[in-house]
Amino acid sequence: MRPNFFHHIHPPTIPAAQARWRYTLGAGGTAVFLTLVLVATGALEMFYYIPTPAEAALSIQTLSYAVPFGGLLRNLHFWAAQLLLVVSAAHLVRIVFTGAYAPPRRFNYLLGLALFVLAILLDFTGYVLRWDVGIQWALVVGTNLLKSIPGVGNALYAAAVGGSQPGPATLIRFYSWHVFGLALLAAIVTVWHAFRVRRDGGAAVPTPDLRTDPGRISRFELVRREALAMVFTGAALLLLSAFFPAPIAPAMTGITALSGDARAPWFFLWVQQMLEWGDPFVWGVLVPLLVLIVLALIPYVFPQPARHELGRWFPRSNRLAQAALAVIALVFLLFTLLALIPAA
Amino acid sequence: MTELSRRDFLKLASQGLLAVSGLLGLGMIARFLGYQTDPPPPTEFDLGPAAGYPVGTRTPVPQVPALLIHTEAGFSALSLACTHLGCTLEPAADGFACPCHGSRFDADGKVTHGPAAKALIPLRVEQDDQGRVILYTEG
Numbered sequence: 001m002r003p004n005f006f007h008h009i010h011p012p013t014i015p016a017a018q019a020r021w022r023y024t025l026g027a028g029g030t031a032v033f034l035t036l037v038l039v040a041t042g043a044l045e046m047f048y049y050i051p052t053p054a055e056a057a058l059s060i061q062t063l064s065y066a067v068p069f070g071g072l073l074r075n076l077h078f079w080a081a082q083l084l085l086v087v088s089a090a091h092l093v094r095i096v097f098t099g100a101y102a103p104p105r106r107f108n109y110l111l112g113l114a115l116f117v118l119a120i121l122l123d124f125t126g127y128v129l130r131w132d133v134g135i136q137w138a139l140v141v142g143t144n145l146l147k148s149i150p151g152v153g154n155a156l157y158a159a160a161v162g163g164s165q166p167g168p169a170t171l172i173r174f175y176s177w178h179v180f181g182l183a184l185l186a187a188i189v190t191v192w193h194a195f196r197v198r199r200d201g202g203a204a205v206p207t208p209d210l211r212t213d214p215g216r217i218s219r220f221e222l223v224r225r226e227a228l229a230m231v232f233t234g235a236a237l238l239l240l241s242a243f244f245p246a247p248i249a250p251a252m253t254g255i256t257a258l259s260g261d262a263r264a265p266w267f268f269l270w271v272q273q274m275l276e277w278g279d280p281f282v283w284g285v286l287v288p289l290l291v292l293i294v295l296a297l298i299p300y301v302f303p304q305p306a307r308h309e310l311g312r313w314f315p316r317s318n319r320l321a322q323a324a325l326a327v328i329a330l331v332f333l334l335f336t337l338l339a340l341i342p343a344a
Numbered sequence: 345m346t347e348l349s350r351r352d353f354l355k356l357a358s359q360g361l362l363a364v365s366g367l368l369g370l371g372m373i374a375r376f377l378g379y380q381t382d383p384p385p386p387t388e389f390d391l392g393p394a395a396g397y398p399v400g401t402r403t404p405v406p407q408v409p410a411l412l413i414h415t416e417a418g419f420s421a422l423s424l425a426c427t428h429l430g431c432t433l434e435p436a437a438d439g440f441a442c443p444c445h446g447s448r449f450d451a452d453g454k455v456t457h458g459p460a461a462k463a464l465i466p467l468r469v470e471q472d473d474q475g476r477v478i479l480y481t482e483g
């Protein structure tokens with residue numbers, strides 16, 4: 001068989017042990033697939049979406065209920081975005097729990113973390129584009145959090161909002177960031193991240209003399225497995241989209257009007273929960289930033305994974321890093337659950 | 345001057361130039377994004393004739409958002425923007441409740457339950473010559 005383009009972007013062979021699902025979870029590849037789905041569905045949504053406060057929510061209703069396959073398209077975009085966050089988190093957990101960030105992959109770990117942050121920002125800006133009563137308080141709270149930052153807060157607020165309260169300028173700014181600014185950055189870093197995987201020698205594996213399983217698989221087998229993962233992910237997306245439509249709510253009447261839904265998007269519920277404890281800057285900005293810094297420091301300050309332990313789960317040598325990530329993940333889950341329980 | 349130090353100088357100069365242009369560019373982008381196209385929201389709201397608000401009434405004014413209070417002592421008003429992070433307060437049995445993080449305020453605007461730390465902001469209310477109620481969000 002002659003290798004085609006997709007074969008050519010992979011190495012000729014890779015170690016079999018590190019190509020197994022139970023080692024990689026297929027998370028990185030699935031994230032790439034979801035990104036492609038997001039680009040395609042997002043590009044189509046742009047044909048109907050109107051980024052003005054008066055028309056945004058209405059244009060989404062038109063897309064969802066009138067345009068043939070418009071609802072399906074929007075649901076696919078929504079679910080691909082949510083799955084991307086889940087899959088990225090799984091990827092991060094896999095990298096830390098296998099110690100795969102060990103040098104020379106430290107820098108690529110940071111690129112991956114930057115992509116995770118970009119995905120969260122893209123998800124949040126996309127959520128705000130609905131401009132309906134369901135997103136109203138997330139927008140008000142999110143932008144007012146910027147204002148709470150000492151020193152640069154007001155400048156950041158002005159740059160994000162484009163006025164002294166959310167309005168037309170805000171919507172066009174979020175729109176530009178979502179469809180172009182952040183998307184372009186994410187595209188560049190994605191390509192860079194994938195390039196660095198190759199440059200750093202592919203998936204982290206023990207040196208040849210330490211390998212217990214000398215088997216390798218060809219790029220043909222690798223592409224077959226990736227295609228299989230895409231089929232499964234695509235089917236999951238279609239099923240989710242068919243049975244669970246993306247959230248939608250009546251158009252916003254005014255940024256100050258009462259609205260029923262005060263819940264943050266699911267990936268920020270943990271922050272909303274912390275905000276109940278007091279100072280907006282500490283709980284809404286500082287703590288999330290600290291979490292991000294701890295994650296970024298994992299390859300630099302925690303005990304390094306040992307070379308002979310690479311290529312498998314739970315190496316003994318980097319237990320501390322695993323524990324740190326586990327604590328962060330558990331706290332995230334716990335706070336999210338707390339936020340979901342209605343106040344008594 | 346040796347060949348090497350000249351090369352070092354050129355390298356340093358080009359890196360310095362790159363850093364300076366980068367910083368300048370960032371500063372320009374920051375100023376560029378800082379321009380405010382939306383006009384500031386109104387600070388003055390004409391609420392109509394005073395006769396519409398008899399003594400003893402407390403009327404929500406959603407577009408501010410505020411609560412207009414008319415007592416024996418005259419007109420007064422409270423901002424209904426939560427002092428924590430700005431969500432609009434909902435009326436509750438004994439005052440106001442915030443839907444966002446659960447702050448509560450009593451009928452006079454004092455905090456009865458956090459996370460909000462500050463009381464609701466009182467707003468200035470005046471009547472003009474024709475007896476119309478004017479609410480000011482500033483000053």
Ligand code: FES
Pocket residue numbers: 275426427428429430431442443444445446447458459460
């Ligand atoms: S905005 Fe009211 S409690 Fe946070």
